[in-house]
Every structure is written in C-alpha cells, then in structure tokens.
Amino acid sequence: MDILRGFKDILPQEMRKWQKLEKIARETLELFGYKEIRTPILEKTTLFSRGVGETTDIVEKEMYTFLDKSGESITLRPEGTAGAVRAYISNHLENYPFKKFYYIGPMFRYEKPQKGRLRQFHQIGIEVFGVQDPSVDAEVVYVDKIMLDKLGLTDLRIEVNNIGCPNCRPKYMKSLKNYFEKYREELCDDCKNRLNRNPLRILDCKNKTCRNIASNAPKIHEFVCDNCKTHYEAVKENLSKINVEFEENPHLVRGLDYYTKFVFEIITDKLGAQGTVSAGGRYDNLVEELGGKPTCGIGFASGCERLIELIDLGDNQSIDYYFACLEDYTTCLKLAKELADKLNKTTYIEYENRSLKSMMKKADKMNANFVVIYGKNEKEKGIVIVKDMKKSTQKEVKIEKFLENEVEKWQ
RNA sequence: GUGAGUAUAGCUCAGUUGGCAGAGCACCAGGUUGUGGCCCUGGGGGUCGUGGGUUCAAGUCCCACUACUCACCCCA
Structure with missing residues (x-):
C-alpha cells in the first residue's frame, strides 16, 4: 500500500x-x-x-x-x-x-x-x-x-x-500591458498568456529575454x-x-x-x-x-x-535512564515511575528479551546517561546496579534507597 | 500541465561486451557462559519498480506503464 x-x-x-x-x-x-x-x-x-x-x-x-x-x-x-x-x-x-x-x-x-x-x-x-x-x-x-x-x-x-x-494597481497594470504588448512576439509562451491574465507576473518570469524586457518596464512606484x-x-x-x-x-x-x-x-x-x-x-x-x-x-x-x-539540531538525542531488565519488569516500571514523577527524568524500559550485552549496546546507541541493571542476582540481593555510561562506573543500590540515591546525584 | 533524469538489501550505492545478486552502513549473533563505545568472526535480509518483448541466457538490450527526483510553472 x-x-x-x-x-x-x-x-x-x-x-x-x-x-x-x-x-x-x-x-x-x-x-x-x-x-x-x-x-x-x-x-x-x-x-x-x-x-x-x-x-x-x-x-x-x-x-x-x-x-x-x-x-x-x-x-x-x-x-x-x-x-x-x-x-x-x-x-x-x-x-x-x-x-x-x-x-x-x-x-x-x-x-x-x-x-x-x-x-x-x-x-x-x-x-x-x-x-x-x-x-x-x-x-x-x-x-x-x-x-x-x-x-x-x-x-x-x-x-x-x-x-x-x-x-x-489597475492603472499600473494597464501601463504594463501596453509596454509588454510592444514586445509580445519576443515574450515566452507563458508570458504571452500572462499578458492578458496578469501582466504583473511577467515581472517575475525567469526567462532571460522576458527579464531583459521587464527590466525596462514601467515601475509601480511611478503609479x-x-x-x-x-x-x-x-x-x-x-x-x-x-x-x-x-x-x-x-x-x-x-x-x-x-x-x-x-x-x-x-x-x-x-x-x-x-x-x-x-x-x-x-x-x-x-x-x-x-x-x-x-x-x-x-x-x-x-x-x-x-x-x-x-534546521540543524546540534546535539544528539539522549535519554536519562535505560532499564536493562532481565527479571521482572514491574520492579523496573516502579523505579521508572519514581524517576519520572519525582525527578522528571526520561526513562526507557527494555521489554525485549535480550542478552545484557545487547542491551548495553542499545543503551549506548540511545545515548543513555545511566543504565539500571536488574537481573537474577540483583533480585536475590534486593538491589539494582546503576551504571554511569559516561564515566564507565557502576554501583549497587538497594531498591528502597534507589530514588534517594538518584535525587542526591542530580542535585 | 511541460521537460529531463533515476528506479538493485532497511539506508547510500556498485554491478564490465548480456553468463550464479554485490559492497559499505544499519540490524542480529558470537568472540567476553551478566556489562556499551574500538576491533575481529559469522548471520539474516532482494520477485533487481511493474508488465510485456528479444535471447540458449536479461539487473544489463527494446517497448509500455508506474513511482520518485530535479527543473519549468506556481508558491510557503
């Protein structure tokens, strides 16, 4: 279609x-x-x-x-x-x-x-x-x-x-018409048409000959x-x-x-x-x-x-948090919701079942500032890993302390 | 409405006198059994715009059609 x-x-x-x-x-x-x-x-x-x-x-x-x-x-x-x-x-x-x-x-x-x-x-x-x-x-x-x-x-x-x-304007149009009428034969076909319908348009013609003729045409300022x-x-x-x-x-x-x-x-x-x-x-x-x-x-x-x-957009598109979620999405959704509500940060939760490596790649392509990793290990320990993509550092944060930690970071 | 050019992978494009459908980028996977950028290896993807014709053989030559692009025109 x-x-x-x-x-x-x-x-x-x-x-x-x-x-x-x-x-x-x-x-x-x-x-x-x-x-x-x-x-x-x-x-x-x-x-x-x-x-x-x-x-x-x-x-x-x-x-x-x-x-x-x-x-x-x-x-x-x-x-x-x-x-x-x-x-x-x-x-x-x-x-x-x-x-x-x-x-x-x-x-x-x-x-x-x-x-x-x-x-x-x-x-x-x-x-x-x-x-x-x-x-x-x-x-x-x-x-x-x-x-x-x-x-x-x-x-x-x-x-x-x-x-x-x-x-x-009618007076000017009339004068223009009289002027161009003298050169009727030299004008392009379009302009011959314009002569009757709207001689003003001849002034705007891109044809070389018409332009030359038009350059000596009466000027509107005189009328x-x-x-x-x-x-x-x-x-x-x-x-x-x-x-x-x-x-x-x-x-x-x-x-x-x-x-x-x-x-x-x-x-x-x-x-x-x-x-x-x-x-x-x-x-x-x-x-x-x-x-x-x-x-x-x-x-x-x-x-x-x-x-x-x-328009030239200088900077690239970016996102504040990419959630590399390997376990349960609901936990990530809760954290993302807090980031949006309390800190007004943009988030992207990955719902595709991908390897961590491919998610990191994707986060990089999206120009994410931070990646929140939540997998089996983290779930067992009740934490998330927050990785700073610009500095290439990461730390473990207890889920209950997550928001607190992030608020501190952006101050 | 008029004229010219183009049409091959998601994108940009190669494809020789007609002889197995290609590259780069992008995408996916692996190298690293849970960590991005650089690098290496592999992979998936095409009715070669559509329909006819010529030919043993057509992406390639011919015809028609369609779409796109640019210019004319017009206008923002």
Whole structure:
C-alpha cells in the first residue's frame, strides 16, 4: 500500500526538528502578543475562490475540491489566511482584545511535488487585524525574521515591494500591458498568456529575454497612489529604525489576489527553486470582501517543510535512564515511575528479551546517561546496579534507597 | 500541465561486451557462559519498480506503464 503522491510521513527521527520548530515559533509569537487560532482544514469552496482570487493558479488548478454528502462543494484549505479571516468575522473577534493571531497546521495544494513542495504541507503564519499604521508592517517582518533567527537559520534575505491597491494597481497594470504588448512576439509562451491574465507576473518570469524586457518596464512606484506610497515609504523607514535589513525588489509579486500595498518575502539560497521560506503582506480589503466590516489586515506564512530542511539540531538525542531488565519488569516500571514523577527524568524500559550485552549496546546507541541493571542476582540481593555510561562506573543500590540515591546525584 | 533524469538489501550505492545478486552502513549473533563505545568472526535480509518483448541466457538490450527526483510553472 503506497502513500499518496506528494504526501509524507513525518517519522520519529525527524520529529524532534518539528517539535523544535513549533516550540520556538510558539514562544516567539507569544512573546509579541500573538494568540494561537485553529481553524478547520475543510471550508466552503467559495471562501477560497473569493478570498484567494478566482484567477489565481491556486484556485484554478491546485485545490482539493469535492462535494460532501449533502452535495456542498468543500475544499481542503490551500492557505491559512482565508480561514483566519473567516473565523475573525464569524466569531466577531473584533470585540476580542487581542487582534494578533497565529496558526500552525497543514495546507493542501494539488501540485507536482518537488523539493520543498508537497501536496500536504504545513505553514506557520500570523495575522494582525485592524491596524493601519505602517509600523505594524515592520513588526510583522521583524517577528518573522526573529523567529527564523531563533531557529538558527542564517543567510536569509528579505525582499520587499509595494504592489499598490485597487485604486492604483489597475492603472499600473494597464501601463504594463501596453509596454509588454510592444514586445509580445519576443515574450515566452507563458508570458504571452500572462499578458492578458496578469501582466504583473511577467515581472517575475525567469526567462532571460522576458527579464531583459521587464527590466525596462514601467515601475509601480511611478503609479501608486499617494496613500500607498506614503504607507510603503513609512514601512521602509520603520524597518530601518529597528535595524531590519532588506532589499527592494520591484519585481516581487504575490500569487494571491488579496495582497495590497506592502509585501515581502524571506528567501534562502539553500533550497534550490523553492527558496522562499516565508512570505506575506497586507490585505486591506479581504475582510470586507469576505463579508465583514471594512478591516485592514497583514500577515505572513512560513513553509514548515522548508524550514525543517534548514534546521540543524546540534546535539544528539539522549535519554536519562535505560532499564536493562532481565527479571521482572514491574520492579523496573516502579523505579521508572519514581524517576519520572519525582525527578522528571526520561526513562526507557527494555521489554525485549535480550542478552545484557545487547542491551548495553542499545543503551549506548540511545545515548543513555545511566543504565539500571536488574537481573537474577540483583533480585536475590534486593538491589539494582546503576551504571554511569559516561564515566564507565557502576554501583549497587538497594531498591528502597534507589530514588534517594538518584535525587542526591542530580542535585 | 511541460521537460529531463533515476528506479538493485532497511539506508547510500556498485554491478564490465548480456553468463550464479554485490559492497559499505544499519540490524542480529558470537568472540567476553551478566556489562556499551574500538576491533575481529559469522548471520539474516532482494520477485533487481511493474508488465510485456528479444535471447540458449536479461539487473544489463527494446517497448509500455508506474513511482520518485530535479527543473519549468506556481508558491510557503
């Protein structure tokens, strides 16, 4: 029986990275006042088609959409923002003191799998509602960056751009279209298509010729309205003030329609073609478009699988006590229970019927600090042998005195 | 959706002009009759991705299919 294409088991060997990732993410985000929210993995299809945008690739060809038993069209969430916004509206979270949220969970997109790209993948993301002030844009970038720093990631680059709003972007799109129309014949096939559907995307094309043409294309900064312009400039100023280094990339484009004004990406060179580790921006019209009161918003999403690839666990996995049990397991279980209860130590009781030698080997492989040996001899004498694996010393301890002895050791 | 590459032990991979299925690591056991790491010896594990074809003979050559990987695309 094979696993589904683009889906992956996360095995215990890898789990420690996930636990570290989630722990650090939670700690960092909570530190800045963000509260966790968990929204359903399934939502009505219209939430995403309206939220993410009818003509986006995600909606057009990547969603897991099907009919439930009542005939309603439902979709496995392809991203987290739409669901968070829906939850914000339907739970009236505008009346809740905290307007900063974070989520961690699986997302689904029917894409061709590749390095850093799966059909079920996980994202950590944040959303802030109702704050217009450009300093919050800077906060969001900063929080993202600091989270990645704490995960020990290096060589990351932050790119930012202004993509305008529904007032000014159409003008820019029109100008872009006119410009590229002149070079229609030279553009790659994909870009010929983009010309009609979304000329913005041509800016992002990797084809050399298209790139050359795009380098002289009109710049959005010449078209954005005063509101967008002053906002964007203020965000950059704020970022500089809090010492967040960034580069402006006028060709930075988002594939989801809800973004407005300020957008950013955090990129690594270590993951090949899928180097964007984190990305986000403003979505000032999304809440209203999904039926809520006009409320602005901003957030980011990070790709967990991509982060996991970059996380390096320095130390090895270890365990405090390995119980090499040759006689009765119950006695060992009692001792292990005491260690867990009173000393908060990790234990592993060996239930496999192995030779002592093979158990010692196994303890060594598990990187055990101590081995408790309990066999026939020990049982007769009412003791256990506690061996210090690092020092290679051991001593006999009366079973009644075991806990006392260990408490002393860890003080 | 498009293109290229790959598919042999749990993992990483050798396998010559077609001629008995291999190594390293991991796992298990023994050397040490109850004590880890180093070392030595032995062992278990394979429908060579699947299905056809050519041939006395196919892991090897041919065809088809499937999966995986990378890139395009898209995005986190």
